[in-house]
Amino acid sequence: MSDVVIVGAGPTGLTLACELARRGLDVRVVDRSVAHGHGSRGKTLNPRSLEVLADLGVGEVVAAVGLTHLRYRKYYDGVRVSELDPFAEPGPTADAPYDGMLFLPQWRLEEILRDRLAAFGVKVELGTELTGLRQADGKVAAAFAGGGRAESRYLVGCDGGRSTVRKLLGVSFEGKTASEQSMICGDVEADGLDPGVWHQWFDREGAVLLSPFRDSRSWQIQADVERDADGTVLEPSLAGFQRRLDLRAGETGVRLRNLTWSSTWRVNVRMVDRYRAGNVFLAGDAAHVHPIAGGLGMNTGIQDAWNLGWKLALAAGGRAGAELLDTYQEERLPIAAWTLDFTGTLLDAVGEALEKPGVGLEKVVTDEGRGLRIGYRWSSLARGRGTHCLEPGDRAPDAPCHDRDGRAVRFFEVFAGPHFTLLGFGAGTAAAVRRLAGEDVVGRVVEVDLIDSDRHARRAYGIDGDALVLVRPDNHVAMITEASDADGVLGYLRDVGAVSGQQAA
Template structure:
């Protein structure tokens, strides 16, 4: 095998059903997928020092807003990647929806309403609201970050087949207009969409349903004659059209059209067909249309796998689960798949953790996906009921579920409680389904839940920072609360492998900064947010272990010895060897 063909991870992505050519890909470790899930996985692996190769069968990067809703939990991950400002600069907040009665004379909306309420930011929850970010712009930011790490997406390269061996995966690639390539890769990750070649090659089930009766047309199109800064909606008992601005100032809108009685298409869905349907439903001929950027004929496909790993091959994102557009969960769930898998795969590749750690990827993610599919399907079905009662009250009723479910949709309450590698305490929610606690930000850090943000941290002579800036996406972060400086030295007695942890000592307000012991970073909680948010009382010593994916793995209190022993038990689960004092 040529070393030129050796990679640690290969990510594969495809945009359309594979119905033309057999495709082959061979590498030493292959990561498949160039959508947000694949790009985020590649970023996280590269930051951990893992080599990555990404292929995409398309000749060019696709255009269009598509999955535009970026939820709070995903925004937090981007903040920790240092990409938040660039991502949000591509879009904006979700605006009000203007609801119109069909008719050429009805140029003034009957009512304006919101899909979800705007939530005020707090120190522990700085990005509480969903953002509207066109997916093509979103992906471009991620590709730019990858390029800065020396990795680019290989376009026009397709996966044809793969065969697992005990120590590698033999893959075959087909290049557009070129020769096939074969290689042996250590790991293969399929982020190749609903028609996933990787999933089919593994023989995984993809149980669920396709709503054949709920036909929908989607696309991006240039529009003149509608009020900017709003989304626009028309509905009657048979038909519905929604226009969603791609950005606050752009004249490009994403449309979602439920054509109702307009009848089946005689051929491919075209721009002219959409314009005809739009005028038939709205009668608003004062609105004009330019070019269409992309068009799609869609039926909701709601499915999930029963396993996400077989040997050295994984599936992430749409390859593992398909959601309806309702609730904006598909893209975000896919990104969270990657965040969960990346750090585990990196530890195994580095021979710092046993292969069994990779089984916890499916253990933790499958129950989350099952719950999210249940939620988004409920919202999808509620939305379709609007077609039977298309008045302002019904429109608000149809979105009320979105308001009530805002907490779940934000993903801030998604948890991994019950996981075999979470060190739960007596206060943790041990239910098997993800739950959201409305007062989550007030009850401290809980094992299995996201680690909250806390601004107002300062080192000696340094500018103010925050926990999100301190967390390390390639290592576990151990937060040491209290002024018992000996705790950092006690952690050293665990002899955790080099490069696996970052110890951050957070001193309470009023305690002088002094870098001593084995802490990598010493900070003072100048505003008290960290101690308050994490539920640490004055004079108390506590250790909080935050996983690289931003999830609390363990919270240990009591004496210094007891707390350190608890941390040792947690790492014994992760690293597969006994860590004890």
């Protein structure tokens, strides 16, 4: 019997699998497809997702194959009207090392995550289609087409907007589909274009966008749909993409060829009313779908997995029970609702870009889209007091420091891995830190003596005196408390099952 079966091997499922596998759990990842995906699909990673991937150990690999600071070049009625880097500001900061979106094809990210997963001895099982689910006695029995079966303690549906897991659970997926708001996407090669910019042609009727990828002849093309005389949307084709480009861009001389993937996208705004049914969970597009404006789809799924992973690991180890698992829905369901509203607003901003010659897709670049402000202040896992700039539940900021030997050390380096981190600000925390370091906390306990010589940490955390800050494994602030409050911190760790010997009731 496995600890966890994950259905769906996209970015959400693979992120979750890597997080669980590095904790030593027995994980199976199944996918109905007979081959790994090859389309560019979701092509942007926001700064928060880059922090997640760095923690999982693939940050440098992702950065090496992605594009940052991609310039947006806008044309209106075939005439070039603007060009800018919407991520030029604010630049990397002490508390946020990633300053903008990173562009790469989704198939490449999935390949990187599969390689990382393979390092833990786990391989995606292709051609494995889920057909049935049954829960009994704290276990989940899954049935697959062809007669295969799997039994696990938990199962997670990361199988997309048409999720079989969601349908088998009977979970509602309320919302709307706006068929009149449609778009065709594809991967093509394009001759005669500057590969250093994202080309965006607009007029009052529609748009064609061609986005490059690093060290690749392939571009992602997005365009308004073609319709026949009856108004029926035509299936995307190479000839159709060329017609849309010629219509929106005019005589550019750009020729498209080698269409390797295509899809028709319609505006869907839907979400579930619950993320959990017994020992089965939903994540990513299986739980929420929304307009693609702002590129939040893949990122929201990755961050669903990041939230669920450490909780599921503690539960699978018998240390935590339903109360901790319930916080996955408590924390992520409001984020899904916010994302649906926010991306709807961004979609309206795209509509404005069709009307104003000087405005382009930079209108959808916002601080909120970076993911760094997303937190869980309302959560039952957010405890203690706040500071003038940080509250329990918020993302834990990075900070550059030095150790006693003068070596540069960032907070994110200390956070990386499947453990809680206790930060002791000031000499008054020494006794509490020593006491807590002696506890047998799940994961690893490492005492790192850091010097905040430039006060980056104190500024980022808003702490002037002495205080303890407990950081969760998903790098959100669990607790801010008094310098001597070792009992409070230990109580928190016991409540979530992170102290050895504390079994879930």
